[in-house]
Amino acid sequence: MRFYLTTAIDYVNSRPHLGTAYEKITADVIARYKRLCGIDTYFLMGNDEHSQNVYRRALEQGLDPLAYCDQMEREFRAVWAQLDLSFDDFIRTTEPRHRAAVQELAQTCFDNGDIYEGVYEGWYCVSCEAFKQEKDLLDGKCPLHPTLSPEWIREKNYFFRLSRYRDALLAHFRSTPTFLQPEMRRNEMLRLLESGLEDISVSRAGQHWGIPLPFAPDNVVYVWFDALINYAAAVGYGTDEARFSVWWPADLHIVGKDITRFHTVVWPAMLMSAGLALPAAVFGHGWVHFGGQRMSKSLGTSLDPSDVARRLGPDSLRLYLVKELSYGSDGDFTWERYEERYNVDLANNLGNLVSRVAAMAEKYRGLRLQPVGAGGRLAALAGTVLDRYRASMDSLALHDGAAAAFQLVDATNEYIAETAPWTLAKNTANTARLDEALFAAAEAVRVAAVLLRPIMPASAAEILRRVGDTTPIDALRLEQHGRWRAEGTREIVKGPPLWPRVEEAGPAKEITVEQPATTPAPAEEPRITIDEFMKVDLRVAKVLEAEAIPKSKKLLKLKVDTGRDQRTIVAGIAEAYPPERLVGRTVVIVANLQPATLMGVESNGMVLAGSPDGGQPILVGFDQDVTPGARVR
Ligand code: MSP
Numbered sequence: 001m002r003f004y005l006t007t008a009i010d011y012v013n014s015r016p017h018l019g020t021a022y023e024k025i026t027a028d029v030i031a032r033y034k035r036l037c038g039i040d041t042y043f044l045m046g047n048d049e050h051s052q053n054v055y056r057r058a059l060e061q062g063l064d065p066l067a068y069c070d071q072m073e074r075e076f077r078a079v080w081a082q083l084d085l086s087f088d089d090f091i092r093t094t095e096p097r098h099r100a101a102v103q104e105l106a107q108t109c110f111d112n113g114d115i116y117e118g119v120y121e122g123w124y125c126v127s128c129e130a131f132k133q134e135k136d137l138l139d140g141k142c143p144l145h146p147t148l149s150p151e152w153i154r155e156k157n158y159f160f161r162l163s164r165y166r167d168a169l170l171a172h173f174r175s176t177p178t179f180l181q182p183e184m185r186r187n188e189m190l191r192l193l194e195s196g197l198e199d200i201s202v203s204r205a206g207q208h209w210g211i212p213l214p215f216a217p218d219n220v221v222y223v224w225f226d227a228l229i230n231y232a233a234a235v236g237y238g239t240d241e242a243r244f245s246v247w248w249p250a251d252l253h254i255v256g257k258d259i260t261r262f263h264t265v266v267w268p269a270m271l272m273s274a275g276l277a278l279p280a281a282v283f284g285h286g287w288v289h290f291g292g293q294r295m296s297k298s299l300g301t302s303l304d305p306s307d308v309a310r311r312l313g314p315d316s317l318r319l320y321l322v323k324e325l326s327y328g329s330d331g332d333f334t335w336e337r338y339e340e341r342y343n344v345d346l347a348n349n350l351g352n353l354v355s356r357v358a359a360m361a362e363k364y365r366g367l368r369l370q371p372v373g374a375g376g377r378l379a380a381l382a383g384t385v386l387d388r389y390r391a392s393m394d395s396l397a398l399h400d401g402a403a404a405a406f407q408l409v410d411a412t413n414e415y416i417a418e419t420a421p422w423t424l425a426k427n428t429a430n431t432a433r434l435d436e437a438l439f440a441a442a443e444a445v446r447v448a449a450v451l452l453r454p455i456m457p458a459s460a461a462e463i464l465r466r467v468g469d470t471t472p473i474d475a476l477r478l479e480q481h482g483r484w485r486a487e488g489t490r491e492i493v494k495g496p497p498l499w500p501r502v503e504e505a506g507p508a509k510e511i512t513v514e515q516p517a518t519t520p521a522p523a524e525e526p527r528i529t530i531d532e533f534m535k536v537d538l539r540v541a542k543v544l545e546a547e548a549i550p551k552s553k554k555l556l557k558l559k560v561d562t563g564r565d566q567r568t569i570v571a572g573i574a575e576a577y578p579p580e581r582l583v584g585r586t587v588v589i590v591a592n593l594q595p596a597t598l599m600g601v602e603s604n605g606m607v608l609a610g611s612p613d614g615g616q617p618i619l620v621g622f623d624q625d626v627t628p629g630a631r632v633r
Pocket of ligand 1: 007008009010011018019020022023048227228229230254255256257258259286287288289294295
């Protein structure tokens, strides 16, 4: 059995943010789940490079566009590695294999009479890379990019006869209800199809950054027509027909709700025109917001997934995104909620359970547990949980799959409280009951770890090691290892707490930027480790704007360029620095502080300054030029 799974390919005009990372993490969970089920899985991710925004960004940086895309590929791959994403292939739209596929598909559609010449006149949103109708705009702006003005373009274009496929698409939607999930997105698309389809422009004139149309090489292929073909290109369309016939059609495209139209209307019509099979299913997930706001670089509401993963570990982030957000709907990320869930699910619940099982195994049985009995009600529950987990994961209710695993964790904690091994241990008449309780608790943890393996890969592997499961990690199979096993001695392994509690509110929110003074630590204060220090992301930044904050003597509102984003930081340096002296100045900031609101202004970081006792702050600086974004360590 095979499973071909893809995600949207990302525009590389900026680094991944938590929203784009969410999509990739959830797809990774699905890929890992399929592998756990023993299915031969091909998981594709990639970068979408032929966008005008990418081209402009490269020029802004004085780089050749391809060199810029190479650099961004490295950045993307580094973030994806940090999040433990297990893709099998990573495609870039500037690769020869992709170009060959795009040209072949465009030529085939042309030969089949579905591409014709015309003139396009209308609005274009460069950020969406989409043609917009007047009715799509809100006060003349694209609703998704309200800070930008759409461009009016009039150019000779080639059009794709999308209208020809409307009836076939409607019939497909009706005959295959699982084609677009979840249901609410399917209804949206059905309404759109019922209202009729217009032909779409599939080329851009006068541009060089893109793939030339084979039958009209002065035109480049429109970025969406180009990008969608990546899914076929990666498995050999246009370059390796034998391979293509093995993997095509795709089983599942994971994409955001904003781009389901491209994937369930435009893409299938292109495939129909080229005589290719349609993907089995498209899942349109919801959006992750940050503190209730749409994540956007330009609005300063973007979160870097590396920063989040660095704070409490990649698996904690993966669990939060999968368990706390109902897959398919929008959800929210706040630091407060994230820490709260971390403490509840990981520090207090799962982490504590793993530690308790090991501590009791050591104390009462020298770390060696023997099977006694069939596991009783905990074993029965594990069976029910496995069924719930499987049904949830198969239907892409990933949040419920995670909840199922935690149902077993909760029940195991309750089981320990009820069987009270510490009481049983007081009387040798209870030896068998103690053995049974200890083994059952360890076995339940083992089963829960197998279920959590797709969601928290490294942590699950570590838990399995601690409860004495010696199966090579990639050989784990749900059917075999996700079931209760009442046999085999277990050699339990002790280890440090997996998830130490974090203190809520946290020092980050208390940052008194008004007094950047950091009083020298008293000599007896405990020292921190290098790892603890490295958690503080110190970076070089450049001040772009500075202004006083009304009614505050000490605070200034700064807009700084961190090399990755532009953000607002409130700094308590007004008494020593007039705003105009700061613009253009290089400063050092703590980049990964939680946001804090000071005098009504949200501060996203802290500017470092020396703070002599009783004196005024003196900004930290360098004796040579350093570019914004450089790390300080
Ligand atoms: N390049 C196109 C996709 C082409 S696929 C043939 C694109 N790129 S994107 O970088 O803008 O977005 C990549 C994916 O991230 C999309 O599926 C998009 O919906 C998703 N997300 C962007 N912001 C998001 C959130 N805030 N939350 C969740 N997903 C988000 O579109």
